[in-house]
Amino acid sequence: MNIDIGKDNIKIDLSNIPNHVAIIMDGNGRWANSRNLPRHLGHQEGMKRVVEIVESANKIGIKVLTLFAFSTENWKRSKIEIDTLMNLLVVFIRKEIRRLSENNIKICILGNINSLPVNVIKEVNIALEKTKNNDGMILNIALNYGSRIEIVEAVKKIIYDYDKGLIDLSQLNEENFKEYLYTKNQPDPDLIIRTSGEKRLSNFLTYQAAYSEFYFSDKYWPDFDSESFLDAIIDFQNRDRRFGGV
């Protein structure tokens, strides 16, 4: 079955939808600068695209959508910008939680939320609780997320389990190592999108991205609308994935 995305002769093949799409939503600051606006307005506009793209992803049957909202490195930003981002997350949860729930979407957090402001932890926990039994699309919000620390933490958990006699090291392999990552029980990302012309992974899903396809857009995140997102999916559908085979 095909879905028309409103462009002449461009259709999405609904039988070949990536299971997991992860997005590095980059360029909010530059979007604002290019309009002589303060950076926080770039993040605010970026949040509108979050709402739009969550809806599109759900509509076409993506199983897992991961959004990189705040990295372990983003603490280096000014207090006002950090506060803006945290506040946007709270607003997003408050405004969208009902709709997300009605659409059977389950929210998961990738990252360590313990060092976030108390009101953010509270709101995130409400969202996790309210959506925990939903079995539709998983919406991963990468929050205070860093891939290297995720891997280090996984190794620590393995050593802990080993000390307790819970695992046998000879049984540890590439697949069950994944059970120690934040993305436990989830498929690896098939497609990673990064906006704003930057072509880096920036400490995002390093272990999980071993066989991901990459899609780079020159658009700043606030300009990356649902049509741009569907273009990325169509581009993915034309890739030849060999996973090391021929």
Ligand code: FPP
């Ligand atoms: C990168 O742009 C973007 C971020 C660090 C934050 C992304 C957050 C949102 C889009 C809003 C909240 C998200 C959710 C899931 C509710 P940048 O500031 O690094 O842009 P620049 O490189 O142009 O400065």
